[in-house]
Amino acid sequence: MLIDSHCHLxxxxxRDRLTDVLNAASAANVRRMVTISTHVARYETYKALAEAHENVFFTVGTHPHNAAAEPDVPARRLVELSQHPRCVAIGEAGLDYYYDKSPRDVQRQVFRTHIAAARETGLPLVIHARDADEDMIAILTEEMRIGPFKAVLHCFSSGAELASTGVELGLYVSFSGILTFRNSDEIRRIAARVPRDRLLVETDAPYLAPVPFRGKTNEPAYVAHTARVLAEVVGVPEEEMAAITTGNFYRLFSKAAAADGRA
Incomplete structure (x- = not known):
């Protein structure tokens, strides 16, 4: 069994071919997936997806690209919305200094709000980090001193220092199809150093399809290819990596574990 811990259904x-996407995931033994929020304003859409499909969970949060559009959503609102039984995490939120679609100070403010919501709810925070390692390390370190919270560095493509700091702070690290790309040797080296009990896999679908589908629309079924490469990098059989990442998912996303009778 595999779980796609991060996709955008x-x-x-x-969305326009959702039945085929879900059927393909099932055929690939991808039994659960988390559809990730990018706008709090689209909450009803995410909720409806999870309510309609028993293998889908969802999150609530504001992507850093959209921080300027939703700068004032308070932590209490995120906490309130997260009470839905199929909502298993806060986010995705974080810092993206590559595209800079929102002012950096607004990104940082919104990110801290999401950390506060994750801390209050006990739900994991799904973290987006791109070209912002220094600020990300500083904020995570400072906020963890204020009070602990659970989190995952999703679609990891940052530097080794952020990975090691995240692990030291108790975070999980999730790898996407980037891990399979020919020019991703450094990411594979980082993945090999992440403790096995902190590893997750994801697609970030419809983006970043793994080899051999690179350049095509990504979908949850393809997480199997990322898991296969991660198994090679870590040095374990594919079946063991599936068990490792599934167990890690349920340990981090404890609300999903409870829903699936794995608590």
């Missing part, structure tokens, strides 16, 4: 490339 509401995006048109997946």
């Amino acid at each position: 509401d995006f048109p490339d997946l």
Whole structure:
């Protein structure tokens, strides 16, 4: 059994053929997936997806690209919305200094709000980090001193220092199709150093399809290819890596574990 810990089923490339996407995932032994919030304003869409499909969970949060559009959503609102039984995490939220679609100070403010919500709820925070390692390390370290919270560095493509700091702070690290790309040797080296009990896999579908589908629309079924490469990198059989990442998912996403009778 595999779990796609991060996808975007509401995006048109997946939403418009959702039945086929879910059937393909099931055929690939991808039994659960988490559709990730990018706008709090789209909460009803995510909720409806999870309510309609028993193998789908969802999150609530504001992507850093959209921080300027939703700068004032308070932590208490995130906490309130997260009470839905199929909502298993806060986010995705974080810092993206590559595209800079929102002012950096607003990104940092919104990110801290999401950390506060994760801390209050006990739900994991799904963290987006791109070209912002220094600020990300500083904020995570400072906020963890204020009070502990659970989190995952999703679609990891940052430097080794952020990975090691995240692990030291108790975070999980999730790898996407980037891990399979020919020019991703450094990411594979980082993955090999992450403790096995902190590893997750994801697609970030419809983006970042793994080899051999690179350049095509990604979908949850393809997480199997990322898991296969991660198994090679770590040096374990594919079946063991599936068990490792599934166990890690349920340990981090404890609300999903309870829903699935694995608590």
